[in-house]
Every structure is written in C-alpha cells, then in structure tokens.
Amino acid sequence: MAVYTHVPAEDMAQFLTRYATGPLISAKGIAEGVENSNYLVETESLTSGTDRFILTLYEKRVDEADLPFFMDLLDHLGARGCRVPRFIADRDGVKLQQLGGRPACLIEFLSGISVTEPTPAQSAAAGRALGELHIAAQGFPAERRNTLDLAGWHDLAGRCGDGLDSIAPGLGARVEQELAWLDVHWPRDLDRSVIHADLFPDNVLMHGDEVTGLIDFYFSCTDIRAYDLAITHGAWCFAHDGSHYYADRGAALVGGYVQTHGLSDAERAAFPALCRGAALRFLLTRAYDWINTPPDAMVTRKDPLAYRRRLDFYAQAHPAELLGA
Numbered sequence: 001m002a003v004y005t006h007v008p009a010e011d012m013a014q015f016l017t018r019y020a021t022g023p024l025i026s027a028k029g030i031a032e033g034v035e036n037s038n039y040l041v042e043t044e045s046l047t048s049g050t051d052r053f054i055l056t057l058y059e060k061r062v063d064e065a066d067l068p069f070f071m072d073l074l075d076h077l078g079a080r081g082c083r084v085p086r087f088i089a090d091r092d093g094v095k096l097q098q099l100g101g102r103p104a105c106l107i108e109f110l111s112g113i114s115v116t117e118p119t120p121a122q123s124a125a126a127g128r129a130l131g132e133l134h135i136a137a138q139g140f141p142a143e144r145r146n147t148l149d150l151a152g153w154h155d156l157a158g159r160c161g162d163g164l165d166s167i168a169p170g171l172g173a174r175v176e177q178e179l180a181w182l183d184v185h186w187p188r189d190l191d192r193s194v195i196h197a198d199l200f201p202d203n204v205l206m207h208g209d210e211v212t213g214l215i216d217f218y219f220s221c222t223d224i225r226a227y228d229l230a231i232t233h234g235a236w237c238f239a240h241d242g243s244h245y246y247a248d249r250g251a252a253l254v255g256g257y258v259q260t261h262g263l264s265d266a267e268r269a270a271f272p273a274l275c276r277g278a279a280l281r282f283l284l285t286r287a288y289d290w291i292n293t294p295p296d297a298m299v300t301r302k303d304p305l306a307y308r309r310r311l312d313f314y315a316q317a318h319p320a321e322l323l324g325a
C-alpha cells in the first residue's frame with residue numbers, strides 16, 4: 001500500500017474547500033503505486049451524485065521543481081487528444097498545494113482498470129497508445145533531463161553498493177558487467193523526445209482492449225524515444241517474475257507502436273541494447289528500494305530479480321524475437 005503520509009479526514013475536508021468541488025464524502029488510500037501517496041477522493045457533485053478525484057502527495061523521487069513540467073506536459077498531451085489526467089486548479093488558479101507537509105495536487109480521475117496479465121490485443125493497444133503519445137508530444141517545448149540515464153545507473157549502482165549481493169550473491173558483479181557493456185553499446189544518435197519512461201500495465205487504464213487513460217507521468221523526461229518502447233516492452237511482455245518472455249505480446253506491442261508512430265531501422269537495430277538498459281534501470285531502482293525501504297513503510301516492495309531475469313533474457317535475445325519480425 002503506497003500511503004507514506006496519512007492525512008486526517010478533517011484536514012482533507014478543509015483542503016478541498018479551496019476547490020470548486022462539492023464537500024468531501026470519502027477518501028481512501030490507494031493500494032497500488034510505490035512512489036507517492038495517493039488517495040481516491042469522493043465529493044458531493046455540484047450537479048448530481050458524486051465526483052471522484054485523485055489526491056497525490058509527492059514523496060520519494062518526485063522533485064517539486066519538476067511538477068510544472070509534468071503539469072504542462074499533461075495539458076499539451078490532453079489538448080492533442082491523449083487520454084491523460086489534468087491537474088485541477090483551485091479557486092485561485094493554483095494547482096500545486098501543500099498538504100500533510102508534502103507538495104500535493106488534486107487530479108482528474110480517469111476510469112478503467114489496469115490489467116495484470118495483458119493479452120496480445122491489450123499489448124497492441126498499449127503500443128498504439130505509446131505511439132500516439134509520442135506523436136502528441138512533438139512540439140512540446142520544455143525539456144527535463146532523465147536523471148535515471150546511463151550516468152544515473154552508475155550512480156545508483158554505487159549507492160546500492162554491497163547491498164546488491166545481499167539481494168542475490170553475484171548481483172553486484174552482474175550489474176558492473178552490464179554497466180561496462182552499456183558504456184560501449186548504449187546508442188548515442190537516436191531521435192530523442194519527451195517520453196513517459198514508466199508505461200507499465202499499472203499506468204495504463206483499460207476497458208477491455210481499449211486504452212481509457214495513461215497515468216503516472218512522474219518519470220517523464222527527454223530521452224531516446226525508442227527507449228520508451230523498450231521500457232514498455234520489458235513491462236508488458238514477460239511473466240511478472242521475468243521467468244518467461246511472451247513473444248506474442250512483444251510482436252503485438254511493437255506492431256501497435258509501428259502502426260501509430262513507426263520505428264526506424266536504426267531504432268530496430270538498437271532495440272536489444274535499449275531493452276538491456278531499460279531492464280538494468282528497473283533492476284537498480286527496485287534494488288535501491290529493496291535495500292532502503294523502512295520495514296514499517298506501507299508499501300509492497302517490487303522484486304529486483306524479476307528484472308535481472310529480463311536483463312539476462314535480453315542479453316542473449318535475437319532482435320527479431322523482441323520485435324516480432
């Protein structure tokens with residue numbers, strides 16, 4: 001359960017009086033997620049029934065100074081037809097607030113559920129949605145450096161230190177070996193754009209095979225565009241523990257992306273390296289959290305070794321196996 005900051009109901013009700021919503025009916029901590037505290041908030045509707053919102057308190061890796069980038073990006077994408085949630089302004093036009101000692105925002109609620117075992121049809125829909133996002137992101141003027149880039153992975157590995165071997169003997173050496181490989185093979189000349197950088201199934205809301213919303217843009221940044229597809233590939237196309245690769249999901253995901261955006265020959269050639277980098281990135285953030293999450297935190301830690309298995313798969317995979325052609 002990702003609720004790091006507990007907000008008393010009275011404080012929540014008082015907070016909502018800043019907004020042109022009805023009064024608070026209920027607020028429940030949301031179990032999913034690991035980065036921030038999220039509440040599902042219900043208010044009396046000003047017309048009839050109830051309205052729903054997401055109230056997010058920013059914790060851990062989100063830098064408050066980056067929030068205007070995320071807000072402007074979602075406005076840009078929403079204006080271009082992407083189903084993304086808008087940040088809601090209070091009566092004075094203010095979107096970024098403070099609550100419980102944390103930066104906090106009220107956010108539009110989008111309907112849909114996150115699939116846990118994506119079908120090929122759902123993987124194709126996710127690929128199409130990612131392609132549409134990349135098209136809609138064109139022309140977005142702001143940039144945000146990806147702090148979790150190759151240099152960031154080196155830094156994170158150093159900060160995990162001996163803790164890596166406490167997760168699994170030999171993990172530290174495997175990480176060092178992979179970093180050395182990526183230092184040589186990480187692509188430098190591919191097209192860059194704003195990317196989502198965390199488009200896991202839990203960040204894609206769906207009704208059946210239709211995508212109804214893309215959420216959680218708090219890692220979005222400027223980086224290699226096809227790296228976003230590689231991150232999505234690792235998240236959608238494996239058994240949760242990384243023990244099995246579903247080639248049908250991979251082909252469908254990449255096919256969906258190609259249908260809406262397209263993938264150049266250079267991006268196809270670099271795809272295995274991009275997937276290796278993506279796998280190492282999530283291995284390292286999960287390992288860091290595994291080592292550093294306090295035992296009383298109400299959050300379910302994610303298994304770093306599920307990404308070591310993906311990494312080992314990608315390190316020996318043939319490009320056609322990943323791309324489906």
Ligand SMILES: Nc1ncnc2c1ncn2[C@@H]1O[C@H](COP(=O)(O)OP(=O)(O)O)[C@@H](O)[C@H]1O
Pocket residue numbers: 002030032033034035036037038054085107108109110111114202203215216218
């Ligand atoms: N705009 C939204 N509409 C509907 N549900 C949302 C929205 N934002 C977040 N959620 C719900 O909250 C959960 C956690 O949100 P997320 O942004 O992924 O948290 P974290 O950043 O902590 O990982 C999501 O899995 C989803 O169930």
Ligand SMILES: N[C@@H](CCOP(=O)(O)O)C(=O)O
Pocket residue numbers: 032033034035198200202203216282285286302
């Ligand atoms: N997707 C990352 C962790 C970030 O969590 P999210 O709930 O914000 O997607 C992982 O699985 O390691």
